[in-house]
Amino acid sequence: MRRSTLAELLFWPALLLYGEAAFGYLGDARRPGRAGRAATWGVRLGWIVQTALLGVQAVREDGFPWGTWAASLNLFVWLVVGTYLIWGCRRPYRLLGLVVMPLAAVLLVVARAGGGTGVGGRSHYSNLFLVLHVGLVLAAFAGFTLAASLSVLYLWQERRLKHRATTILRRPAPSLAVLDRLAGRTVLVSVPALTLGIGVGVARLLARGERMDAVIVTSCLTWAVWTGYLALRATGWSGRRAAYLALAGFALVAVVRLALPATHFA
Amino acid sequence: MTHLVLVGTSHHHAPVELRERVAFDPDEAHAIAERLGAAVCLSTCNRTELYLEAEDAEDAERRAAEVLAELEPALYRLRDQAGALHLFRVAAGLDSLVPGEGEILGQVRAAHEAGTPGPLLDRVFRHALHAGRKVRAQTAIGESPASVSSAAAALAEQVFGDLAGCEILLLGAGKVSGQAARNLRTRGARISFVADSKTGRTRLEEELARADVVVSSTSASGYVLDAPTVERMRHGRRLLLIDLAVPRDLDPAIHELEGCYLYDIDDLEAIVAETLSGRRSEAERAESIVAAEAEKFHEWQASLDIVPAIASLRARAEEIREQELAKAESMLERLDESQRRAVESITTQIVNKLLHMPTIRLKQAAAAADGVFYADAVRHLFGLEDER
Numbered sequence: 094m095r096r097s098t099l100a101e102l103l104f105w106p107a108l109l110l111y112g113e114a115a116f117g118y119l120g121d122a123r124r125p126g127r128a129g130r131a132a133t134w135g136v137r138l139g140w141i142v143q144t145a146l147l148g149v150q151a152v153r154e155d156g157f158p159w160g161t162w163a164a165s166l167n168l169f170v171w172l173v174v175g176t177y178l179i180w181g182c183r184r185p186y187r188l189l190g191l192v193v194m195p196l197a198a199v200l201l202v203v204a205r206a207g208g209g210t211g212v213g214g215r216s217h218y219s220n221l222f223l224v225l226h227v228g229l230v231l232a233a234f235a236g237f238t239l240a241a242s243l244s245v246l247y248l249w250q251e252r253r254l255k256h257r258a259t260t261i262l263r264r265p266a267p268s269l270a271v272l273d274r275l276a277g278r279t280v281l282v283s284v285p286a287l288t289l290g291i292g293v294g295v296a297r298l299l300a301r302g303e304r305m306d307a308v309i310v311t312s313c314l315t316w317a318v319w320t321g322y323l324a325l326r327a328t329g330w331s332g333r334r335a336a337y338l339a340l341a342g343f344a345l346v347a348v349v350r351l352a353l354p355a356t357h358f359a
Numbered sequence: 360m361t362h363l364v365l366v367g368t369s370h371h372h373a374p375v376e377l378r379e380r381v382a383f384d385p386d387e388a389h390a391i392a393e394r395l396g397a398a399v400c401l402s403t404c405n406r407t408e409l410y411l412e413a414e415d416a417e418d419a420e421r422r423a424a425e426v427l428a429e430l431e432p433a434l435y436r437l438r439d440q441a442g443a444l445h446l447f448r449v450a451a452g453l454d455s456l457v458p459g460e461g462e463i464l465g466q467v468r469a470a471h472e473a474g475t476p477g478p479l480l481d482r483v484f485r486h487a488l489h490a491g492r493k494v495r496a497q498t499a500i501g502e503s504p505a506s507v508s509s510a511a512a513a514l515a516e517q518v519f520g521d522l523a524g525c526e527i528l529l530l531g532a533g534k535v536s537g538q539a540a541r542n543l544r545t546r547g548a549r550i551s552f553v554a555d556s557k558t559g560r561t562r563l564e565e566e567l568a569r570a571d572v573v574v575s576s577t578s579a580s581g582y583v584l585d586a587p588t589v590e591r592m593r594h595g596r597r598l599l600l601i602d603l604a605v606p607r608d609l610d611p612a613i614h615e616l617e618g619c620y621l622y623d624i625d626d627l628e629a630i631v632a633e634t635l636s637g638r639r640s641e642a643e644r645a646e647s648i649v650a651a652e653a654e655k656f657h658e659w660q661a662s663l664d665i666v667p668a669i670a671s672l673r674a675r676a677e678e679i680r681e682q683e684l685a686k687a688e689s690m691l692e693r694l695d696e697s698q699r700r701a702v703e704s705i706t707t708q709i710v711n712k713l714l715h716m717p718t719i720r721l722k723q724a725a726a727a728a729d730g731v732f733y734a735d736a737v738r739h740l741f742g743l744e745d746e747r
Contacts, residue, residue, distance in 0.1 A: 255620065257622060257629075259629045259630050260633055262513050262517070262634050263634055263637040265517060269517070269518050270518065270520045333618075334617075
């Protein structure tokens with residue numbers, strides 16, 4: 094992908110706003126108030142600017158512009174932040190921003206380093222396949238990232254309760270029950286998306302007689318872990334153990350997104 | 360000049376044995392306000408204060424002190440700016456026993472509604488309510504619980520979120536546990552069972568199995584619930600246990616079980632101490648908000664003396680302009696309509712420009728202590744005394 098002036102003009106404000114949000118949430122954790130509000134606005138505006146960046150990429154392309162590894166990372170960041178915005182603007186969930194926004198800022202930098210924020214890259218895959226496969230898998234991964242962030246927050250909140258932290262009421266966080274429920278619901282929506290996304294990819298693989306690569310295998314393993322998560326929750330599993338399982342599932346997501354993609358996208 | 364007069368006492372100056380002698384219910388407070396004229400009576404468990412609006416501050420103070428005569432040595436008297444600042448601090452919860460407590464704002468509102476305020480008192484009470492709301496919106500002074508019972512309820516919210524549908528199992532019925540249960544109920548929880556010494560073991564365990572919160576304050580010498588029992592009945596389901604008894608009713612090992620969170624009286628008191636220290640640090644921010652609002656009120660009050668002088672000055676200038684135009688009417692007759700409008704406009708502009716700077720300076724002086732003297736000087740220099 095080549096650098097475009099307009100895309101560049103949109104990338105930097107988006108990155109700055111996400112970075113501001115990350116620092117703002119840090120400030121809010123120390124002293125709740127103004128910093129948290131500024132961080133929330135940073136997320137909102139940053140997401141709008143990144144939406145515009147994706148819009149520019151889409152307009153300048155003939156087909157699906159996020160078919161490369163780096164470009165798909167750009168789309169992934171947008172999906173993660175977008176999903177976070179569903180709850181992130183509410184005050185108790187600002188702590189979640191402390192997990193999500195630094196990650197979003199770093200991944201956006203990585204996406205740019207890989208050329209994923211410019212224009213002109215065109216995949217040889219069909220648009221429909223890419224929308225279904227890349228779009229659904231990334232949406233599912235964004236959901237898992239959120240579920241993992243909620244699980245981190247759960248473990249932190251549980252630790253405070255177990256340690257009888259005296260500051261627990263000065264700096265209230267979302268309740269254990271709510272965090273657990275939200276993580277479960279997010280996974281419930283994400284697993285079908287991943288199932289469909291992987292299904293489309295595997296169907297194409299079989300039709301072309303190509304071989305499975307490491308990303309496909311790890312993605313299937315990821316699917317198995319998250320499906321297991323849902324199955325265990327259905328049997329009454331919840332709380333700390335579910336949170337740890339979510340983190341294990343997220344570790345696989347990170348491997349798929351960051352460690353193995355070179356061969357798959359090539 | 361209309362003065363604001365405050366006479367009253369509070370927990371800072373009088374113990375409860377004295378305060379209870381002048382504790383008035385809303386009807387009595389209304390009757391007192393009516394009797395005093397333009398007045399508001401603020402009577403809560405921590406304070407009784409009479410706010411009056413009067414031209415003669417000495418007389419108003421004397422009349423108010425007569426109502427609270429029983430507490431004479433413990434009475435404080437404040438006027439004008441100091442009285443307004445005090446009311447603003449009261450409304451913001453800064454003068455309360457527990458800094459930032461939220462009830463006082465409603466009590467100030469109720470006192471205002473039950474009183475018989477004149478324009479000045481009405482304004483100062485409205486401004487105080489605004490300041491109180493602003494402090495609560497812009498600081499965290501009232502957000503954290505300030506008592507063991509409310510801390511227990513807030514902890515339950517940290518575990519379960521919305522408490523609607525949560526079941527509370529009460530073991531024993533002490534005063535603090537009753538308050539904790541009431542706090543939980545006001546947030547939507549339901550008391551499912553109150554166990555006493557006659558409650559059988561089987562029944563207790565059945566109730567434990569479906570409870571979300573256990574509040575215990577029995578006088579039992581040993582543990583009422585131990586860890587193996589809780590583990591057997593809960594199977595890892597979340598449970599918050601509040602042990603308010605000394606000696607403790609609940610086995611400390613319960614806290615080690617997954618999903619179980621046990622807090623005893625010391626834990627809760629440590630949390631309350633921490634939240635109160637947080638309130639105190641927020642109080643510093645709240646004080647600056649209140650001071651700024653009190654300053655705004657002072658500026659408004661000072662402008663009351665200046666505004667009539669400015670209005671008189673402008674009216675006199677306009678009168679002179681019209682008189683001079685009338686004198687020149689024979690000459691102006693020769694002008695056409697547009698020329699006449701131009702003359703009107705020019706003379707109006709001259710008057711406005713001449714009065715612009717004096718008006719600004721008068722308004723600036725209004726906020727200072729010598730604002731009244733400026734107003735008097737203007738009246739004297741322009742011969743406006745009769746229009747006062």
